[in-house]
Amino acid sequence: MLKNRIIDAATLTDVGRSLAFPELPAGLAASNDKLRDVAATRWPFDSEHLITAAKEATGLSDFGDASFREALDQLCGSADEELDLSPVGRRNLYGQILDHLVQRLRFQDLWNRHPEILDEKIEAPIVVVGLPRSGTTFLQQLLAQHPALRAVPFWENLSPLPQHDPAIRPPEDGPLIEQAERNVDGLRRFAPGLLALHQVAAEEPEEEIYLLGPGFASTVYEWVYILPSFGKWYAAADHTAGYRHFRQVLQTLQWMRGGGRRWLLKAPQHMEQLGPLRAAFPDAVIVETLRDPLTAAASLANLCCYGQRLRTDRPDPLATGEAAEGMIGRLVEAYVRDRPMNDPHFISVPFADLMGNPLPVAERVLAEAGVAVTPEARAAMAAYAADNAKKDRVPVNYGPEDFGIDIPRLRARLDGYYERFGLTPDPKFAA
Secondary structure (H helix, E strand, O other), rough: OEOOOOOOOOHHOHHHHHHHHOOOOHHHHHHHHHHOOOOHHHHHOOOOHHHHHHHHHHHHOOOOOOOHHHHEEEEEEEHHHHEOHHHHHHHHHHHHHHHHHHHHHHHHHHHHOOOHHHHOOOOOEEEEOOOOOOHHHHHHHHHHOOOOOOOHHHHHHOOOOOOOOOOOOOOOOHHHHHHHHHHHHHHHHHOHHHHHHOOOOOOOOOOOOOOOOOOOOOOOHHHHHHOOHHHHHHHHHHOHHHHHHHHHHHHHHHHOOOOEEEEEEEEOOOOOHHHHHHHOOOOEEEEEOOOOOHHHHHHHHHHHHHHHHHOOOOOHHHHHHHHHHHHHHHHHHHHHOOOOOOOOOOEEEEHHHHHHHHHHHHHHHHHHHOOOOHHHHHHHHHHHHHHHHHHHOOOOOOHHHHHHOOOHHHHHOOOOOOOOHOOOOOOHHHH
């Protein structure tokens, strides 16, 4: 996945070798062969090229606040200098960056024509934060059964604006939903393991890392690809402007598709962005899921490394493990640093409680967030919990050793998190 890095099969475990040397679907392999000679010139990671392409695609030129340019420059530089992508991987990353620039132009144009959008009220959104594998997805989807709450479905994350002029309301969203369904179908055909590891459906809630993309305050690039220099820059940068842009995006979705419901958001990346998050949403209620973070490191590495077969001819389990260890460490350290003590805006949810008896947990969260639990809402959440309990679970056949993750080192780094939240280390990670 990274240039100038040798992948030695002899140093990998059996699981690591299966990830590093996958058998690609015939269609994916054929596409890579077809595009190999043209990919680098057709899809360059160059900021000015992408800016020009976005302007030409839309006929627009106003990107709004220019602070996003630093993030774009860092992202393009890191991708160009560090990534060893397959032709399909290069096309997809280029297309994603271009799409976020196009969205930014279209949002700004809409705000210029309809400044009243930015007067839309967003009051006390409920924001679920927590590490991967700590129950955030389950909790968000459980709470989303309440008819008074409004989450962001996968299709809207990918394509928040309709294909027509978004000033025309209500928007025609059918084509956007169909496109998301094709996207999910593509994953099902070319990388079915991804859907097993992280279930996605076009009309189900999804974390808003894509909606943060047009503000260039998202970790979606870093989590999907390995971008060492971009990740280092991102961790040190101030993303207040990007989160302010995200708020404006939510105001736009509310203006286009109707309000009246309280926002229910979720993303692990918010753990290291509490300052920008709370600047954008001062009255947010933050629901934190708590679990031994060592479970997150290997899980994130496995998910990212499996997905690399879509993006590179050289998936790298050890580089992915190093990146995952760094990202989990960053999230935890930032959260311990920035999470205030005794703040009533925070609601804690231990993972064991959530998975052991989810309905009382959900009702407690809603009550503390000031949301009345009606019989209708209780029945909907109970039905969802029952259906979720029937789902087949993917057996975990990987461990930290498959990605070179140093458990004693990571545990020592995260010691303050265990102490702060009274967490008990998972015995399966005993040194």
